Structures are given as C-alpha cells and as structure tokens.
Amino acid sequence: MKRHLLSAGDLTRADAELILETAEELRSLADRPIKKLPALRGRTVVNLFFEDSTRTRISFEAAAKRLSADVINFSAKGSSLSKGESLKDTSLTLEAMGADAVVVRHWASGAPHLLANAGWSKSSVVNAGDGTHEHPTQALLDAFTMWRHLGNLDGRRVAIVGDVLHSRVARSNALLLKTLGAEVTLVAPPTLLPVGVEGWDVETSYDLDAVLPKADVVMMLRVQRERMNAAFFPTVREYSRRYGLDGRRMDTLQDHTIVMHPGPMIRGMEISADVADSHRSVIVEQVTNGVAVRMAVLYLLLGGSEPAVGTSEGANL
Amino acid sequence: MTTAYLVKGVRVLGGEPTDLLLEDGVIAAIGAGLSADGAEVVDADGLIALPGLVDLHTHLREPGREDAETVDTGTQAAALGGFTAVHAMANTDPVADTAGVVEQVWRLGREAGHCDVFPVGAVTVGLQGERLAELGAMADSAARVRVFSDDGKCVSDAVLMRRALEYVKAFDGVVAQHAQEPRLTEDAQMNEGELSGRLGLRGWPAVAEEAVIARDCLLAAHVDSRLHVCHVSTAGSVEIVRWAKSKGWNVTAEACPHHLLLTDELAATYDPIYKVNPPLRSAADVEALRAGLADGTIDVVATDHAPHPHEDKDCEWQAAAFGMLGLETALSIVQQTMVDTGLIDWQGVAERMSYTPARIGRLEGHGRPIEVGEPANVVLYDPAHTAVVDGTNLASLSRNTPYVGRELPGRVVATFLRGTPTVLDGKLA
Amino acid sequence: MDPRDISRALTRIAHEILERNKGASDLVLLGIPTRGVPLAQRIAAKIADVEGNAVPVGSLDVTMYRDDLRMRPARTLLPTEIPHGGIDGKTVVLVDDVLFSGRTIRAALDAMADVGRPQAVRLAVLVDRGHRELPIRADFVGKNLPTSLVESVRVRLSEFDDDDAVTIAGAGGGPAARHEEDAR
DSSP states (O other), X not given: OEEEBOOGGGOOHHHHHHHHHHHHHHHGGGGSSSOOOOTTTTOEEEEEESSOOHHHHHHHHHHHHHTTXXXXXXXXXXXXXXXXXXXXXXXXXXXXXXXXXXXXXXSSTTXXXXXXXXXXXXXXXXXXXXXXXXXXXXXXXXXXXXXXXXXXXXXXXXXXXXXXXXXXXXXXXXXXHHHXXXXXXXXXXXXXXXXXXXXXXOEEESOHHHHGGGOSEEEEOOOOGGGGGGTSSSOHHHHHHHHOBOHHHHTTSOXXXXXXXXXXXXXXXXXXXXXHTSTTBOHHHHHHHHHHXXXXXXXXXXXXXXXXXXXXXXXXX | OOOOEEEEEEEETTOSEEEEEEETTEEEEEETTOOOTTOEEEEOTTOEEEEOEEEEEEOOOTTTOTTTOOHHHHHHHHHHTTEEEEEEOSOSSSOSOSHHHHHHHHHHHHHHOSSEEEEOBOSBGGGOSSSBOOHHHHHHSTTXXXXXXXXXXXXXXXXXXHHHHHHGGGGTOEEEEOOOOTGGGTTOOEEOSHHHHHHTOOEXXXXXXXXXXXXXXXXXXXXXXXXXEOSOOSHHHHHHHHHHHHTTOOEXXXXXXXXXXXXXXXXXXXXXXXXOSSOOXXXXXXXXXXXXXXXXXXXXXXXXXXXXOGGGTSSOGGGSOOOOOOTTTHHXXXXXXXXXXXXXXXHHHHIIIIIHHHHHTTOSSSSOOSOTTSBOOEEEEEEEEEEEOOSSSOSSSOOOOTTTTOEEEEEEEEEEETTEEEEETTEEO | OOHHHHHHHHHHHHHHHHHHHTSSTTEEEEEOTTTHHHHHHHHHHHHHHHHSSOOOEEEOOOGGGOTTGGGSXXXXXXXXXXXXXXXXXXXXXXXXXXXXXXXXXXXXXXXXXXXXXXXXXXEXXXXXXXXXXXXXXXXXXXXXXXXXXXXXXXEEOTTTSSSOEEEEEOSOOTHHHHHHHHHO
C-alpha cells in the first residue's frame, strides 16, 4: 500500500500531475470566507521537526488545519551530540498517541526512510526535508508555481543556481522536473556540485551568464556564509560576483522568465534586493502555493481509504 | 593428564584424508589408520583441517564498553570462527597505551581460555595523535606487544608517524595504520561517489585512504621500518601497496571480509548495519581487493570485528556507530569470495589467515603448519555445509552483523587451542 | 431519452424555475461536476433566451464532503467555481444529472454551507430514478425513471460524450454500476 512521500523520485508523472491539479483546486480555498474542508476531520497530523523551520512547519500546519485535521507540533532541538530521546522512542510515542501522519524534518538524511520502514509505527510519513537528501513538497510547490506561470513544463529550461552540494531542494527539484519533462541545468562553482552529478541526468555549468538567457525559470538557492570557512569559495564578494543574481543579470533574462527562491533569502549574497522585489520574482507566491500543495499531498495520502500517490511501504530508494 | 584427541579422516588443507593425533598440546602424529588408547575420537569425515586462524584486527571492547563485548564473549566468538589467536585493538576506555592496560587485557584472555589474546598497543597517548605512548614498556610487558595501532583514528601527523616507525625497530615492532586523512573525511558517512550525492550522505573519498598509505609506505622505506596497513578498501590502495612491494619495501596489508563481499549500494537502504569505517566501496573496488588478496599484494584477511550495542545501530544513519561484527562469519566469507570462486585454495587460506598474520604479529606458537611436533592449534571445518545467517544465536554480545538472511557456506566444527578443544561439534566446548 | 427529449425537459425545467422564482432575480445555478455542470449551463442559456439577462452559473465540487470518502482511495478533486457575486442571499438551484440515493445532494448542501448562506436552495435533476436513502427531494425533474437497484442509469451529454442520451443498462454491475454510484 502506498503510504509515504519520502522522495520526489518516487512520484510518477501521473502522481505529480495529480498533486498539481489537486493543489490548483485547493488554492481557491484561500478566497473563501470559511477556509476549511472536512476531508481530514478526525485525522491527526504530527509535525515532527528536529530542525528549526518556522516557515515549513507553519505551512504544513495551515494545510492540515484547513483540511480539518488535528495538528500536534513536536519540535525537538536535537543535535548529533545531544543524547535526547531517540528517534525510535519519539516515533513509538506518536504511534501510541494515534498519529495518522507524521510530517518530519530532520538533520539526518534518511531519517524519514527509517520512520517509514523500521516498523515502529503505521503512520504515513511525509518528508519535510531530511539532511541534504530531499524536500519533496518544496519541489512540488516549485513545480506548481512554474506550472501556473508557464503552463506545461515539457521542454522548459530550469536553471538551479547555488549550493547544490548541500541542497535537498536542488535534489528534489532535479528529480521532479525531469519527471515532468523539463530540462534542468545546475549552475555552481565546482566545489558546490556533488561528486557523480554527471549521473543525475541534468546539465551542469560553472558559467551563470551563459545559462541565464536560455532559462525559462531561474531558481536561486541559499548559500551559507559558513561554507566560506570550509573553503567552498574564497569570499562572499567573489561568490556574489560570479554566481549572484543581480539587476544586470536579470536584464539578460527572457521576458517570460520567472525568478524563484525556496527561502530564506540572503539579499546581497545569492540574490540582490532589486531582483527579489522585481515583478519577475514569484518568491512570495511560492509560499502561498506551499499551503495548497501541502494540502493536496495530505489529502491524497490521508483523505481516502488508501493513498492516491506516494511510496510503497518498505520500498528501497 | 589432559585428554588426547584423535581426529579421523580429515583432509589437511583440503588434501587427502588422514588422521591427526593431538596430545600434550602438540600434533603428536599424522598418518592413516592412527590409533591411540584413551584418546577421544573426533570423526572428521568430509572436514578439512586448517591451522588455527590468527586475527590481526579485532575489537574486544573491554575495558570500557562491556555493554558491547567483553574479552570473554569476544574470544568465544573468535573460537567459533576458528581463531586461536586474536590481536585486540587499543581503542578501549581507558586506551591501551600503557603496560598496565595491555597486561590486563592479556590476562583476561588467558582466564577466559577460548583463544589467545595479543593486545595491540596504541601508538599515541589516548589516541590523541600528539605524543608517543610508552611503546617500549608495552613491548616489555607480560603482553609482549609487537603490533601498535591507533586504529579508529589515523596517525595523521607525518612526523609522529615517522618517529613511531623508527622507534618500534628497537623491539621488532610494527605500526599498523588506520589510513584516513582526517580533514578530507570530516563527518564522512559513506563512500564518496554518485550514490553518496544522491543519498545526501557526506562522502568518504578513496583518496583520503590512498594518500595516507602512499605517504606511510615512503616513510617506512625512508627509515627502513615495517609498515602494516589496516583494512585496505579501495582499488587505488591495492595499487599503491603493490607498487611499494615492487620496490622491496617492508609493507604488509590486510583486507576485511566485508570489503570482499559488500558494496556501497547497500547504503541506499539507509540501514546503518552497513555503516563501517572504512566504508563499503564500489564493485570495482571489491574486485580489485579480491585480486590483490589472491596475488599476495594483500597479505592477510583480518576481521575488524567491531561490536556495537543495539541502540547505536537502531537509529538514523548519521547518528549510528561505525562497524560490523566479523569473527564468526570470516572464514565462510573467505570461502565464498576467494575459494569457491577459484581465486585461492585452502593452502592459500592458511597463509592469509594463519601463517602470515602470525608472522606479522611475531607470534610464536601460532600460524605454524600442521606437522608433527607443532603446537596443536587446529581448526576442523566443513566446507560443504550451507546455512542462512540467523543473527540471533551469536556468541558475541552484540548483534550488528550485516549478513542476516544471507546464505553462507561452511561451518567451523571444532577448534583446538594447544590440543584443548575450545569448540566441538560447532558449539563452545 | 433521446436528444430532443432532453432538450424539451431542460426547457421545461428552465420555465419552472422562473415560474417558481417569479423571475430571474437573485438566481444562481450551480452544477455538480461532472455532468451537472453542462446541464446547468444549458438551463442558464435557456433562461437567458426567455428573460433576456444572463443568470450566474458555476460549479460545486462535493468530493471532500462525501460521506464515503474514507471507504475508497482518495479521489481526484473536480472544479469548484462560484460565480462572481457569491451565493449569500441568493436562490441557488443545484443541478445534477441523476438523483438516486440523495447522498450527493446532502454533500452539496454541506459544501455550500462552507461557501456562504443562500436565501433558498432548490434542486433540479435531469433524471430521478428513485431509491432515496436520505430525506432529499428534487424541485424540478426532467423525467421520473423508476428503476430496480440492479439496473444502472447512464446519462450522456455531448459536452463530454458523443451525443445526448439517457439509457438504462440491465442487471450486471461492473463499470456501469460504478459510474452509477458516482452519480449518486
């Protein structure tokens, strides 16, 4: 039985399109006086967040509540060093409380897989971001945003720019966009592209200026200053100059090209203020779309007797 | 007067069936149709005899982590695996960096009596990599330490490694290096390759192992000392060792059974039972290791038996401990990957798992051929047996074996330590 | 029913709606997807012919309000389009193709309660095949078709199918029966 959403790579094209179409219907809910649908009434959704993330957690919370589900927030500040309650014990506790779905964000890649496959609980598991591995609902809301602006994504060129090595958003997007027929180009300095990226079925480039004029979508990723200390790039200044999206570069984009960012942005680092605030930027809309997409995911996983999309129980990658 | 044992119809190193008489701690007679009054008869029809196996690399965890393993339980596992001698690595708590700790471990081994324990001494105090430990005191102690290693950690400081290599010459010691450049492998979780990028697990690049091995071979040559390389895991490392040997340098190397069989693909399950250091590598690396072990570039098989309690493996990958059990399955895996594939014969197994490790460790009384007059350290093994690994009925205190559910050939039927059985009929004696 | 039967029935329904409502003021037609929607649009067109002004038409998807939601895999959502001007204080005429158990209409009433508060709600259906399981009745009926439970009623409309027709299929469940259940 398909019960989990662990990786964007688990979704077939049909699955992905179903989620996007469902999100489209749900988006109009925001305009109604009563922003609620009864579909998940009586279901309990737990937000299990081991990493701080107010935005994503609130987005999932809003999505679950609009579907009339009960929401429990569990925020565990666990570092790899602290010997707090183990993931296993937390999972067993939630199972005992009757959670139907667990939305989990964790610093360890593969933690949602463990929750789904270890046999500790029978809940549906939704991956809200695991380490540097994946963030499937982010990819879905990104694809939804692109779809609303550009229509069908077949053959569309998407440039993903920034710290690809440490980005779960990049990974999920690369997988999902391929599934939807788009062509993905990853742009970064060589130090921020993973070893073996040639095997990902994407283009790569070190030259942002060459890629921008052909792109239909430009997605900028967050780059942490601390990476400078691990010698991924020499200075913030050099990074911005070579890989930052500023007004000059924005002018080389085609008229219809949109600019996206998963947030939070570091204005002046990977994206300049004038770009972030320009008419091309759909960054704020991404947030709105996030609730609709997450509602769609929760509805399709939990709304019926069995889910309409997602991973099989116990499946490997 | 201890019991004598008459082993009937055994094939020594896979040769023709013959009888062995084990008496007074030695092999008293070899031949067909032997008889001996009062001797206990062991029917060895269909079995082969190997010299007692010697492990150059085991973690017995005592003192300090008796929740994972003790000298008693670890040596039980060793005996069941056909080992009559094991070298216990120094990364205990307290670290085995003084004569006092190594003597304690040595004594615990003698008291348990399942196999001989030869403690390995730490190269640096507390494994901190800053100052040499009292290597001479450990060498002179009752434990007579000859193998020194900071295993678990790498002696990465070049000057310290040089001094260690020089210093041990005074007592014919050897430095066994865990080759892992620390800066290239900070928080590394699995082999660096396409899969690690996909899985979001930080990579452990092959070059971090190979660069250290190359440096150490050059250092050993420069100061004219012996070097032993622990758990070689990559094709590149095999080539470097081959090159060093071609120059006539005194370098030996070991490979672990899990690196002869398992690949990094298993990490895709995110099950930390497959998390080990050095990590599981690619299929090409496995091929190169087997070839290197066959042609002698890699001298020995060592288990790197690394017990961990359940909670250190029943968690997310990044939080889990590195290491796998190995003592009880080593011989079966060597049979499956090296003998049954035709790469080596049982004589070759005896060299790689008994004679050569004993020579490297400078052990007397172990790694001796099965001949009259030699100490009766003998393993009786049934290569025709097959079984699916159960994982629940292990002698080890821990359960972190990656082979559960896998069908492996062979079974140790009996192990004799100086003529006294430690294992009979597949069970502890 | 053949295409002309259907057309006459819809014309009659349009007149009945106007008669009951005493004109077209404050009327909103909401079709229940899938086939209720083109029916609502056709009725609205006929009303516009008679009255001269357009009547607001929209659609109301009831999927999330179904009482059998948990009994099947999660279903695809269908479009909900509430016309500009909303439904508060209006007379809403729900339009569907077949009235059977009444559960769809119950779900539609719940769905509407979350959208606004109409002055009145009426129900227009092309076919009433009986076998009500809830106290629901239609105000405007194209044709009463008494059927047995093993039979299934199929409505075809040219907006979705090849032609316009209402047919009854005999005993034997399978896809026809399930389509029927969808229309419940």
